[in-house]
Amino acid sequence: MQQITHWINGEHLTAARSLPVSNPSTGETIRDVADGDADTVAQAIVAAEAAFPAWRDTPPAKRAQVMYRFKQLLEDNSERLVQLISEEHGKTLEDAMGELKRGIENVEYACGVPELLKGEYSHNTGPGIDAWSNFQPLGVVAGITPFNFPAMVPLWMYPMAIACGNTFILKPSEKDPSSVLAVAELLAEAGLPNGVINVVQGGRATVEALLDAPAIKAVSFVGSTPIAESIYARGSAAGKRVQALGGAKNHAIVLPDADIDNAANTLMGAAFGSAGERCMAISVAVCVGDDAADRLIEAMQPKIAALKIGPGTEKGMDMGALVTAEHRDKVLGYIEDGVAAGAKLVADGRDISVPGHENGFFVGGCLFDQVTPDMRIYQEEIFGPVLCVVRADSLDDAIALINAHEYGNGTCLFTRDGEAARRFADQIEVGMVGINVPLPVPVAYHSFGGWKRSLFGDLHAYGPDAVRFYTRRKAISQRWPSSFETSHAEFSFPS
Numbered sequence: 001m002q003q004i005t006h007w008i009n010g011e012h013l014t015a016a017r018s019l020p021v022s023n024p025s026t027g028e029t030i031r032d033v034a035d036g037d038a039d040t041v042a043q044a045i046v047a048a049e050a051a052f053p054a055w056r057d058t059p060p061a062k063r064a065q066v067m068y069r070f071k072q073l074l075e076d077n078s079e080r081l082v083q084l085i086s087e088e089h090g091k092t093l094e095d096a097m098g099e100l101k102r103g104i105e106n107v108e109y110a111c112g113v114p115e116l117l118k119g120e121y122s123h124n125t126g127p128g129i130d131a132w133s134n135f136q137p138l139g140v141v142a143g144i145t146p147f148n149f150p151a152m153v154p155l156w157m158y159p160m161a162i163a164c165g166n167t168f169i170l171k172p173s174e175k176d177p178s179s180v181l182a183v184a185e186l187l188a189e190a191g192l193p194n195g196v197i198n199v200v201q202g203g204r205a206t207v208e209a210l211l212d213a214p215a216i217k218a219v220s221f222v223g224s225t226p227i228a229e230s231i232y233a234r235g236s237a238a239g240k241r242v243q244a245l246g247g248a249k250n251h252a253i254v255l256p257d258a259d260i261d262n263a264a265n266t267l268m269g270a271a272f273g274s275a276g277e278r279c280m281a282i283s284v285a286v287c288v289g290d291d292a293a294d295r296l297i298e299a300m301q302p303k304i305a306a307l308k309i310g311p312g313t314e315k316g317m318d319m320g321a322l323v324t325a326e327h328r329d330k331v332l333g334y335i336e337d338g339v340a341a342g343a344k345l346v347a348d349g350r351d352i353s354v355p356g357h358e359n360g361f362f363v364g365g366c367l368f369d370q371v372t373p374d375m376r377i378y379q380e381e382i383f384g385p386v387l388c389v390v391r392a393d394s395l396d397d398a399i400a401l402i403n404a405h406e407y408g409n410g411t412c413l414f415t416r417d418g419e420a421a422r423r424f425a426d427q428i429e430v431g432m433v434g435i436n437v438p439l440p441v442p443v444a445y446h447s448f449g450g451w452k453r454s455l456f457g458d459l460h461a462y463g464p465d466a467v468r469f470y471t472r473r474k475a476i477s478q479r480w481p482s483s484f485e486t487s488h489a490e491f492s493f494p495s
Protein backbone atom coordinates (compact mmCIF):
# COMPACT_ATOMS: atom_id res chain seq x y z
CA MET A 1 0.00 0.00 0.00
CA GLN A 2 1.24 3.50 -0.86
CA GLN A 3 2.75 5.39 2.08
CA ILE A 4 2.37 9.16 2.23
CA THR A 5 5.85 10.19 3.28
CA HIS A 6 7.50 13.00 5.16
CA TRP A 7 9.04 15.75 3.00
CA ILE A 8 12.33 16.92 4.51
CA ASN A 9 15.06 18.88 2.74
CA GLY A 10 13.41 18.26 -0.61
CA GLU A 11 13.26 14.48 -0.22
CA HIS A 12 10.61 11.87 0.54
CA LEU A 13 11.31 10.03 3.79
CA THR A 14 9.40 6.89 4.71
CA ALA A 15 8.80 5.65 8.26
CA ALA A 16 8.70 2.25 9.93
CA ARG A 17 5.41 3.17 11.62
CA SER A 18 2.36 4.35 9.73
CA LEU A 19 -1.26 5.36 10.23
CA PRO A 20 -4.20 4.36 8.00
CA VAL A 21 -5.85 6.86 5.64
CA SER A 22 -9.45 6.07 4.70
CA ASN A 23 -11.81 7.02 1.91
CA PRO A 24 -14.82 8.32 3.88
CA SER A 25 -17.21 7.46 1.06
CA THR A 26 -16.38 3.75 1.17
CA GLY A 27 -14.89 3.25 4.63
CA GLU A 28 -11.88 1.53 3.04
CA THR A 29 -8.25 2.17 3.91
CA ILE A 30 -6.69 3.52 0.72
CA ARG A 31 -3.24 4.67 1.86
CA ASP A 32 -0.90 4.78 4.83
CA VAL A 33 0.79 7.90 6.14
CA ALA A 34 4.17 7.97 7.83
CA ASP A 35 3.97 8.38 11.60
CA GLY A 36 6.61 10.83 12.78
CA ASP A 37 8.20 11.41 16.17
CA ALA A 38 10.75 13.65 17.84
CA ASP A 39 13.54 12.30 15.63
CA THR A 40 11.57 13.19 12.51
CA VAL A 41 11.03 16.72 13.80
CA ALA A 42 14.72 17.01 14.64
CA GLN A 43 15.63 16.11 11.05
CA ALA A 44 13.24 18.73 9.74
CA ILE A 45 14.68 21.37 12.09
CA VAL A 46 18.22 20.61 10.91
CA ALA A 47 17.11 21.09 7.29
CA ALA A 48 15.17 24.26 8.06
CA GLU A 49 17.98 25.82 10.10
CA ALA A 50 20.50 25.07 7.38
CA ALA A 51 18.30 26.67 4.71
CA PHE A 52 17.40 29.76 6.74
CA PRO A 53 20.49 32.02 6.33
CA ALA A 54 20.48 31.93 2.52
CA TRP A 55 16.70 32.20 2.28
CA ARG A 56 16.60 35.10 4.76
CA ASP A 57 19.14 36.94 2.61
CA THR A 58 17.28 36.25 -0.63
CA PRO A 59 15.73 39.54 -1.83
CA PRO A 60 11.97 39.67 -1.21
CA ALA A 61 11.35 40.20 -4.92
CA LYS A 62 13.05 36.87 -5.68
CA ARG A 63 11.03 35.15 -2.97
CA ALA A 64 7.93 36.61 -4.60
CA GLN A 65 8.95 35.12 -7.94
CA VAL A 66 8.81 31.67 -6.37
CA MET A 67 5.29 32.48 -5.14
CA TYR A 68 4.22 33.56 -8.64
CA ARG A 69 5.42 30.27 -10.11
CA PHE A 70 3.85 28.33 -7.24
CA LYS A 71 0.47 30.00 -7.83
CA GLN A 72 0.55 28.97 -11.49
CA LEU A 73 1.46 25.39 -10.62
CA LEU A 74 -1.40 25.17 -8.12
CA GLU A 75 -3.82 26.29 -10.82
CA ASP A 76 -2.33 23.92 -13.41
CA ASN A 77 -2.61 20.96 -11.02
CA SER A 78 -5.91 21.91 -9.40
CA GLU A 79 -7.94 18.95 -10.68
CA ARG A 80 -5.43 16.43 -9.32
CA LEU A 81 -5.26 18.20 -5.96
CA VAL A 82 -9.03 18.44 -5.69
CA GLN A 83 -9.36 14.72 -6.38
CA LEU A 84 -6.95 13.92 -3.55
CA ILE A 85 -8.81 16.22 -1.14
CA SER A 86 -12.16 14.68 -1.96
CA GLU A 87 -10.87 11.08 -1.77
CA GLU A 88 -9.48 11.51 1.74
CA HIS A 89 -11.74 14.15 3.30
CA GLY A 90 -15.08 13.21 1.75
CA LYS A 91 -16.11 16.71 0.65
CA THR A 92 -17.48 17.24 -2.83
CA LEU A 93 -15.25 18.08 -5.78
CA GLU A 94 -16.86 21.50 -6.08
CA ASP A 95 -16.27 22.24 -2.41
CA ALA A 96 -12.67 21.06 -2.65
CA MET A 97 -12.12 23.33 -5.65
CA GLY A 98 -13.53 26.27 -3.69
CA GLU A 99 -11.16 25.46 -0.83
CA LEU A 100 -8.17 25.34 -3.14
CA LYS A 101 -9.07 28.64 -4.81
CA ARG A 102 -9.33 30.39 -1.45
CA GLY A 103 -5.90 29.01 -0.60
CA ILE A 104 -4.48 30.29 -3.89
CA GLU A 105 -5.73 33.77 -2.99
CA ASN A 106 -3.30 33.72 -0.05
CA VAL A 107 -0.45 32.82 -2.37
CA GLU A 108 -1.43 35.81 -4.52
CA TYR A 109 -1.27 38.04 -1.45
CA ALA A 110 2.17 36.68 -0.57
CA CYS A 111 3.36 37.66 -4.05
CA GLY A 112 3.16 41.27 -2.83
CA VAL A 113 5.68 40.69 -0.05
CA PRO A 114 8.20 43.31 -1.29
CA GLU A 115 5.55 45.95 -0.64
CA LEU A 116 4.30 44.34 2.57
CA LEU A 117 7.78 44.25 4.12
CA LYS A 118 8.49 47.92 3.47
CA GLY A 119 9.38 49.58 6.75
CA GLU A 120 9.16 53.19 7.87
CA TYR A 121 11.75 55.95 7.46
CA SER A 122 12.19 59.31 9.12
CA HIS A 123 14.89 61.75 8.02
CA ASN A 124 16.64 64.03 10.50
CA THR A 125 14.91 62.86 13.68
CA GLY A 126 17.74 64.67 15.50
CA PRO A 127 20.82 66.60 14.43
CA GLY A 128 22.28 64.44 11.68
CA ILE A 129 20.26 61.43 12.83
CA ASP A 130 17.99 59.33 10.62
CA ALA A 131 15.68 56.58 11.86
CA TRP A 132 13.95 53.70 10.19
CA SER A 133 12.37 50.35 10.93
CA ASN A 134 12.13 47.11 9.01
CA PHE A 135 10.58 43.68 9.40
CA GLN A 136 12.86 40.69 9.69
CA PRO A 137 12.00 36.97 9.67
CA LEU A 138 11.91 34.95 12.87
CA GLY A 139 13.77 31.87 11.66
CA VAL A 140 12.27 28.37 11.73
CA VAL A 141 8.48 28.46 12.22
CA ALA A 142 5.83 25.75 12.20
CA GLY A 143 2.18 25.13 11.37
CA ILE A 144 -0.21 22.46 12.65
CA THR A 145 -3.30 22.14 10.47
CA PRO A 146 -6.69 20.35 10.68
CA PHE A 147 -8.39 17.75 8.50
CA ASN A 148 -11.29 19.90 7.33
CA PHE A 149 -9.28 22.11 4.94
CA PRO A 150 -6.15 20.11 4.05
CA ALA A 151 -5.14 22.50 1.27
CA MET A 152 -6.52 25.88 2.28
CA VAL A 153 -5.45 26.18 5.93
CA PRO A 154 -1.77 25.32 5.25
CA LEU A 155 -1.92 27.95 2.50
CA TRP A 156 -3.02 30.45 5.15
CA MET A 157 0.35 29.91 6.81
CA TYR A 158 3.45 28.97 4.88
CA PRO A 159 3.18 31.17 1.75
CA MET A 160 3.45 34.34 3.84
CA ALA A 161 5.87 32.77 6.31
CA ILE A 162 8.37 31.78 3.63
CA ALA A 163 7.77 34.92 1.55
CA CYS A 164 8.82 36.89 4.66
CA GLY A 165 12.09 34.92 4.74
CA ASN A 166 11.37 32.20 7.30
CA THR A 167 11.75 28.48 6.84
CA PHE A 168 8.72 26.34 7.66
CA ILE A 169 7.80 22.95 9.13
CA LEU A 170 4.22 21.82 8.48
CA LYS A 171 2.42 19.10 10.45
CA PRO A 172 -0.81 18.36 8.51
CA SER A 173 -3.69 16.20 9.64
CA GLU A 174 -2.95 12.50 9.43
CA LYS A 175 -6.52 11.94 8.17
CA ASP A 176 -6.04 13.52 4.72
CA PRO A 177 -2.32 14.17 4.05
CA SER A 178 -1.92 13.44 0.34
CA SER A 179 -2.77 16.87 -1.06
CA VAL A 180 -0.34 18.51 1.39
CA LEU A 181 2.53 16.38 0.14
CA ALA A 182 1.58 17.04 -3.50
CA VAL A 183 1.60 20.78 -2.85
CA ALA A 184 5.05 20.60 -1.22
CA GLU A 185 6.35 18.95 -4.38
CA LEU A 186 4.91 21.83 -6.41
CA LEU A 187 6.79 24.31 -4.23
CA ALA A 188 10.03 22.52 -5.09
CA GLU A 189 9.07 22.66 -8.76
CA ALA A 190 8.47 26.39 -8.37
CA GLY A 191 12.11 26.82 -7.34
CA LEU A 192 11.89 26.90 -3.54
CA PRO A 193 15.27 25.81 -2.15
CA ASN A 194 15.48 22.53 -0.27
CA GLY A 195 14.79 22.84 3.43
CA VAL A 196 12.72 26.02 3.23
CA ILE A 197 9.53 23.96 3.57
CA ASN A 198 9.38 20.61 5.31
CA VAL A 199 6.38 18.36 5.99
CA VAL A 200 6.39 16.05 9.00
CA GLN A 201 3.50 13.62 9.22
CA GLY A 202 2.10 11.95 12.31
CA GLY A 203 0.02 12.53 15.38
CA ARG A 204 0.46 13.76 18.93
CA ALA A 205 4.14 12.89 19.31
CA THR A 206 5.01 15.01 16.28
CA VAL A 207 3.00 17.95 17.59
CA GLU A 208 4.59 17.82 21.03
CA ALA A 209 8.07 17.70 19.52
CA LEU A 210 7.33 20.82 17.49
CA LEU A 211 6.01 22.67 20.54
CA ASP A 212 9.00 21.78 22.71
CA ALA A 213 11.81 22.37 20.19
CA PRO A 214 13.75 25.55 21.12
CA ALA A 215 14.74 26.11 17.48
CA ILE A 216 11.13 26.74 16.42
CA LYS A 217 10.31 30.39 17.01
CA ALA A 218 6.59 30.48 16.21
CA VAL A 219 3.69 28.05 15.83
CA SER A 220 0.37 28.58 14.07
CA PHE A 221 -2.45 26.14 14.78
CA VAL A 222 -6.04 25.59 13.65
CA GLY A 223 -8.27 23.03 15.37
CA SER A 224 -10.60 22.50 18.30
CA THR A 225 -10.63 24.86 21.28
CA PRO A 226 -9.32 22.42 23.93
CA ILE A 227 -6.31 21.57 21.77
CA ALA A 228 -5.81 25.21 20.71
CA GLU A 229 -5.71 26.29 24.34
CA SER A 230 -3.26 23.51 25.20
CA ILE A 231 -0.99 24.36 22.27
CA TYR A 232 -1.05 28.05 23.13
CA ALA A 233 -0.11 27.34 26.76
CA ARG A 234 2.62 24.83 25.95
CA GLY A 235 4.14 26.79 23.09
CA SER A 236 4.07 30.09 24.97
CA ALA A 237 5.68 28.47 27.99
CA ALA A 238 8.48 27.36 25.69
CA GLY A 239 9.03 30.98 24.63
CA LYS A 240 7.40 30.75 21.22
CA ARG A 241 5.08 33.15 19.46
CA VAL A 242 1.81 31.19 19.19
CA GLN A 243 -1.35 31.74 17.21
CA ALA A 244 -3.99 29.08 17.95
CA LEU A 245 -7.39 29.21 16.28
CA GLY A 246 -10.01 27.14 18.06
CA GLY A 247 -13.63 26.07 17.74
CA ALA A 248 -16.86 27.86 16.98
CA LYS A 249 -20.59 27.93 17.44
CA ASN A 250 -21.67 30.31 14.71
CA HIS A 251 -25.12 31.92 14.93
CA ALA A 252 -27.26 33.49 12.23
CA ILE A 253 -29.99 35.87 13.38
CA VAL A 254 -33.10 35.91 11.18
CA LEU A 255 -35.24 39.02 11.67
CA PRO A 256 -38.96 39.09 10.74
CA ASP A 257 -38.25 41.42 7.79
CA ALA A 258 -35.61 39.12 6.27
CA ASP A 259 -35.93 37.62 2.81
CA ILE A 260 -36.75 34.13 4.09
CA ASP A 261 -36.20 32.37 0.76
CA ASN A 262 -32.74 33.92 0.47
CA ALA A 263 -31.96 33.12 4.10
CA ALA A 264 -33.06 29.50 3.63
CA ASN A 265 -31.00 29.05 0.47
CA THR A 266 -27.83 30.53 1.91
CA LEU A 267 -28.23 28.73 5.23
CA MET A 268 -28.39 25.43 3.36
CA GLY A 269 -24.86 25.97 2.11
CA ALA A 270 -23.64 27.52 5.34
CA ALA A 271 -24.99 24.73 7.55
CA PHE A 272 -24.63 21.66 5.34
CA GLY A 273 -21.78 22.50 2.97
CA SER A 274 -18.78 20.24 3.58
CA ALA A 275 -21.15 18.21 5.80
CA GLY A 276 -20.86 20.95 8.41
CA GLU A 277 -17.14 20.28 8.94
CA ARG A 278 -16.20 23.95 8.85
CA CYS A 279 -15.20 26.25 11.71
CA MET A 280 -17.29 28.92 9.96
CA ALA A 281 -20.37 26.72 9.45
CA ILE A 282 -23.63 28.20 10.71
CA SER A 283 -24.94 25.77 13.30
CA VAL A 284 -27.55 27.94 15.04
CA ALA A 285 -30.33 30.03 13.47
CA VAL A 286 -31.72 32.49 16.02
CA CYS A 287 -35.13 33.47 14.71
CA VAL A 288 -36.69 36.61 16.17
CA GLY A 289 -40.35 35.79 16.61
CA ASP A 290 -42.27 32.58 16.01
CA ASP A 291 -43.40 33.66 12.56
CA ALA A 292 -39.81 34.01 11.31
CA ALA A 293 -38.91 30.61 12.80
CA ASP A 294 -41.92 28.85 11.31
CA ARG A 295 -41.35 30.35 7.85
CA LEU A 296 -37.65 29.48 7.88
CA ILE A 297 -38.28 25.87 8.91
CA GLU A 298 -41.03 25.52 6.32
CA ALA A 299 -38.68 26.81 3.61
CA MET A 300 -35.75 24.61 4.64
CA GLN A 301 -37.43 21.24 5.16
CA PRO A 302 -38.00 20.43 1.45
CA LYS A 303 -34.51 21.69 0.59
CA ILE A 304 -32.94 19.39 3.18
CA ALA A 305 -35.00 16.46 1.88
CA ALA A 306 -33.73 17.18 -1.64
CA LEU A 307 -30.02 17.22 -0.72
CA LYS A 308 -27.92 15.10 -3.08
CA ILE A 309 -25.70 13.10 -0.75
CA GLY A 310 -23.07 10.69 -1.97
CA PRO A 311 -19.37 10.18 -2.76
CA GLY A 312 -17.64 13.52 -2.95
CA THR A 313 -15.64 12.35 -5.96
CA GLU A 314 -18.82 12.13 -8.04
CA LYS A 315 -19.81 15.42 -9.63
CA GLY A 316 -23.08 17.08 -8.75
CA MET A 317 -23.26 16.10 -5.08
CA ASP A 318 -24.37 18.63 -2.48
CA MET A 319 -22.82 16.83 0.46
CA GLY A 320 -20.32 14.04 0.95
CA ALA A 321 -19.32 11.85 3.87
CA LEU A 322 -17.90 12.82 7.24
CA VAL A 323 -14.17 12.32 7.57
CA THR A 324 -14.06 9.19 9.78
CA ALA A 325 -16.35 6.61 11.33
CA GLU A 326 -15.45 7.96 14.77
CA HIS A 327 -16.47 11.48 13.83
CA ARG A 328 -19.70 10.24 12.26
CA ASP A 329 -20.56 8.42 15.47
CA LYS A 330 -19.76 11.54 17.50
CA VAL A 331 -22.17 13.61 15.37
CA LEU A 332 -24.86 10.94 15.69
CA GLY A 333 -24.34 11.04 19.45
CA TYR A 334 -25.05 14.77 19.49
CA ILE A 335 -28.26 14.23 17.53
CA GLU A 336 -29.43 11.56 19.97
CA ASP A 337 -28.58 13.89 22.83
CA GLY A 338 -30.64 16.70 21.30
CA VAL A 339 -33.67 14.45 20.92
CA ALA A 340 -33.30 13.25 24.50
CA ALA A 341 -33.05 16.84 25.74
CA GLY A 342 -36.42 17.71 24.17
CA ALA A 343 -35.44 19.49 20.97
CA LYS A 344 -37.73 18.77 18.03
CA LEU A 345 -35.92 17.00 15.18
CA VAL A 346 -37.87 18.24 12.14
CA ALA A 347 -35.37 16.88 9.58
CA ASP A 348 -33.64 13.61 10.49
CA GLY A 349 -30.55 12.52 8.56
CA ARG A 350 -29.47 9.69 10.82
CA ASP A 351 -30.63 6.75 8.73
CA ILE A 352 -29.30 7.79 5.35
CA SER A 353 -27.92 5.04 3.13
CA VAL A 354 -26.04 5.71 -0.09
CA PRO A 355 -26.48 2.85 -2.61
CA GLY A 356 -23.16 1.21 -3.34
CA HIS A 357 -21.52 3.04 -0.45
CA GLU A 358 -23.25 1.49 2.52
CA ASN A 359 -19.99 1.47 4.51
CA GLY A 360 -19.35 5.17 3.97
CA PHE A 361 -19.47 7.66 6.84
CA PHE A 362 -22.61 9.54 5.78
CA VAL A 363 -25.01 11.62 7.85
CA GLY A 364 -27.87 13.49 6.19
CA GLY A 365 -28.92 17.05 6.90
CA CYS A 366 -30.53 17.50 10.32
CA LEU A 367 -32.69 20.39 11.51
CA PHE A 368 -33.70 20.92 15.14
CA ASP A 369 -36.42 23.28 16.35
CA GLN A 370 -37.20 24.36 19.94
CA VAL A 371 -33.52 24.32 20.91
CA THR A 372 -32.68 26.11 24.16
CA PRO A 373 -29.35 27.49 25.42
CA ASP A 374 -29.06 24.88 28.18
CA MET A 375 -28.90 22.02 25.66
CA ARG A 376 -25.59 20.41 24.75
CA ILE A 377 -26.38 20.65 21.04
CA TYR A 378 -26.51 24.42 21.51
CA GLN A 379 -23.48 24.80 23.72
CA GLU A 380 -20.94 22.61 21.94
CA GLU A 381 -19.48 22.54 18.45
CA ILE A 382 -20.99 19.54 16.64
CA PHE A 383 -18.93 19.87 13.43
CA GLY A 384 -21.52 18.03 11.37
CA PRO A 385 -24.61 18.69 9.22
CA VAL A 386 -26.82 19.81 12.10
CA LEU A 387 -28.65 23.16 12.25
CA CYS A 388 -30.40 24.24 15.46
CA VAL A 389 -33.25 26.77 15.51
CA VAL A 390 -33.51 28.91 18.63
CA ARG A 391 -36.43 31.30 19.06
CA ALA A 392 -35.86 34.80 20.51
CA ASP A 393 -38.24 37.64 21.33
CA SER A 394 -36.13 40.53 20.01
CA LEU A 395 -32.91 41.48 18.27
CA ASP A 396 -31.49 42.59 21.63
CA ASP A 397 -32.24 39.16 23.09
CA ALA A 398 -30.60 37.46 20.09
CA ILE A 399 -27.48 39.61 20.38
CA ALA A 400 -27.27 38.93 24.14
CA LEU A 401 -27.58 35.19 23.46
CA ILE A 402 -24.66 35.22 21.02
CA ASN A 403 -22.51 37.43 23.22
CA ALA A 404 -23.01 35.07 26.15
CA HIS A 405 -21.57 32.10 24.25
CA GLU A 406 -17.98 31.08 24.92
CA TYR A 407 -17.12 31.09 21.21
CA GLY A 408 -16.95 34.14 18.99
CA ASN A 409 -15.76 33.02 15.57
CA GLY A 410 -18.36 34.03 12.97
CA THR A 411 -21.95 35.27 12.83
CA CYS A 412 -24.43 36.89 10.48
CA LEU A 413 -27.72 38.75 10.39
CA PHE A 414 -30.50 38.39 7.82
CA THR A 415 -32.48 41.61 7.51
CA ARG A 416 -33.57 44.45 5.24
CA ASP A 417 -33.21 46.98 8.07
CA GLY A 418 -30.02 49.05 7.84
CA GLU A 419 -30.35 50.42 11.37
CA ALA A 420 -30.65 46.91 12.81
CA ALA A 421 -27.68 45.76 10.75
CA ARG A 422 -25.50 48.60 11.99
CA ARG A 423 -26.45 47.98 15.62
CA PHE A 424 -25.76 44.27 15.21
CA ALA A 425 -22.34 44.86 13.66
CA ASP A 426 -21.38 47.28 16.43
CA GLN A 427 -22.64 45.31 19.42
CA ILE A 428 -21.91 41.70 18.53
CA GLU A 429 -18.84 40.21 20.27
CA VAL A 430 -17.67 38.05 17.39
CA GLY A 431 -14.57 38.34 15.22
CA MET A 432 -16.11 37.89 11.75
CA VAL A 433 -19.53 39.36 10.96
CA GLY A 434 -21.79 39.08 7.92
CA ILE A 435 -24.88 41.07 6.97
CA ASN A 436 -26.94 38.77 4.72
CA VAL A 437 -23.63 36.90 4.22
CA PRO A 438 -23.70 33.65 6.21
CA LEU A 439 -20.04 32.70 5.74
CA PRO A 440 -18.16 35.97 6.29
CA VAL A 441 -14.71 34.50 5.65
CA PRO A 442 -12.40 37.47 4.97
CA VAL A 443 -10.63 37.71 1.64
CA ALA A 444 -6.88 37.13 1.60
CA TYR A 445 -5.93 40.80 2.05
CA HIS A 446 -7.86 41.00 5.31
CA SER A 447 -7.22 38.64 8.26
CA PHE A 448 -9.17 35.67 9.65
CA GLY A 449 -9.84 35.16 13.33
CA GLY A 450 -12.46 34.98 16.03
CA TRP A 451 -12.86 36.39 19.51
CA LYS A 452 -13.17 34.85 22.96
CA ARG A 453 -12.33 31.12 23.05
CA SER A 454 -12.15 30.89 19.29
CA LEU A 455 -8.65 32.41 19.20
CA PHE A 456 -5.66 32.22 21.51
CA GLY A 457 -3.04 34.81 20.65
CA ASP A 458 -2.95 38.43 19.57
CA LEU A 459 -2.81 38.14 15.78
CA HIS A 460 -5.28 36.68 13.31
CA ALA A 461 -4.43 34.35 10.44
CA TYR A 462 -3.28 35.40 6.96
CA GLY A 463 -3.59 38.89 5.51
CA PRO A 464 -1.80 41.83 7.19
CA ASP A 465 -1.66 40.06 10.54
CA ALA A 466 0.36 37.24 8.96
CA VAL A 467 3.15 39.66 8.06
CA ARG A 468 3.32 40.79 11.69
CA PHE A 469 3.12 37.24 13.04
CA TYR A 470 5.99 35.91 10.91
CA THR A 471 8.30 38.90 11.33
CA ARG A 472 9.67 41.10 14.08
CA ARG A 473 10.25 44.82 13.81
CA LYS A 474 13.73 46.26 14.13
CA ALA A 475 14.17 50.02 14.72
CA ILE A 476 17.47 51.60 13.63
CA SER A 477 18.80 55.08 14.46
CA GLN A 478 21.88 56.25 12.54
CA ARG A 479 24.16 59.24 12.81
CA TRP A 480 27.24 60.17 10.79
CA PRO A 481 28.98 63.10 12.52
CA SER A 482 30.27 65.87 10.27
CA SER A 483 34.03 66.11 10.05
CA PHE A 484 33.99 69.61 11.58
CA GLU A 485 31.87 68.59 14.58
CA THR A 486 33.34 68.54 18.05
CA SER A 487 31.76 66.21 20.53
CA HIS A 488 31.57 65.96 24.25
CA ALA A 489 30.10 63.48 26.71
CA GLU A 490 26.40 63.86 27.49
CA PHE A 491 24.84 62.06 30.46
CA SER A 492 21.18 63.08 30.24
CA PHE A 493 18.66 60.85 28.45
CA PRO A 494 18.62 61.82 24.75
CA SER A 495 15.62 63.86 23.63
